[in-house]
Amino acid sequence: GAGVSQTPSNKVTEKGKYVELRCDPISGHTALYWYRQSLGQGPEFLIYFQGTGAADDSGLPNDRFFAVRPEGSVSTLKIQRTERGDSAVYLCASSQSYQDEQFFGPGTRLTVL
């Protein structure tokens, strides 16, 4: 039915805090992707799930970033000990399978003060 949704749309936090960003993919889509888009840049790949497992997490910048997709549907991107440099728009996309077109959500704008 509906497209990819992401919550919250905006998140403001303080340096050092923990945040969780949620992605609801299109129903039935088995592949899910997280990207980060900094101001004036294109989306940067973070991690890709096929079903419940992370098929490729090579884009995660460091071990403060972690993502889960426990039931193969909703995914949560978790950022520990946030830093000001983590401020960006975090985009989620899903596709029917890994070979199909990705559909993007509107993103979550994260601001770390």
Next chain:
Amino acid sequence: AQSVTQPDIHITVSEGASLELRCNYSYGATPYLFWYVQSPGQGLQLLLKYFSGDTLVQGIKGFEAEFKRSQSSFNLRKPSVHWSDAAEYFCAVGAGNNDMRFGAGTRLTVKP
């Protein structure tokens, strides 16, 4: 590793004029190439993609792009721009749908 260069950060065209947005890529094998559009508050939307075959690809909203292997380019074109085309445009290259690397984007402004 694949990479994409979009040389123009910002382009302004008059409504009704033609448009060409440039994209150059670096990739060791036959690339998968994409153009996406991002409007304020909207998610990225796929305009068109090239995997193989005819090097002139037709997309949605009247856009087309041409793959030129000799120039490592995949420029986006539209013969007549509408005010609603004002947005950010991203070119991407990858080994497949699940492995895209995006350029920094070109912001399009349309003058009335």
